[in-house]
Amino acid sequence: MASAAPAPAVFTLQYVLPDAGLEAIPIVGEEEGRPLIEPTATLELRSSQPLHNYRVRVFDEADRALASDDAAEESASGLVYRIVLPTALKSGHRYVLVVDAQTGTSMTDARGQELADVRLAFQVAGEKEKPPPPAKAAKSRRR
DSSP: OOOOOOOOOOEEEEEEOTTSOEEEEOOOOGGGOOOEEOOOSEEEEEESSOEESEEEEEEOTTSOBOOOEEEEEEETTEEEEEEEOSSOOOTTOEEEEEEEESSSSOEEETTOOEEOOEEEEEEEOSOOOOOOOOOOOOOOOOO
């Protein structure tokens, strides 16, 4: 009897709550709105299958990649990818976690099947933080 081929890779995204628990971030299309999460500095991406030739990045509203300390645990049952940011994500701001090919045009799963890029959008709850006002220039006196 031939073994059945594994199902396509399924992704889940969680974040660490202030009390150190994990909370799932619902995966919805960007056109359906962005799920709200509490401020956090740690995200955890899971895949139901091992991945090959992949990279994981978090982008801010200006489409800049955020600096982070990442750790990946790969096993036959999948991938656990932990992202630890130096500071908590800013309240009121939008972010996107992107999983795409490290090199070339595509990443693959355990079966060697090409996978499309994954974009998981979310927003941090709360009022948008305002940037600090610019420092006023000191007036020079005329003599």
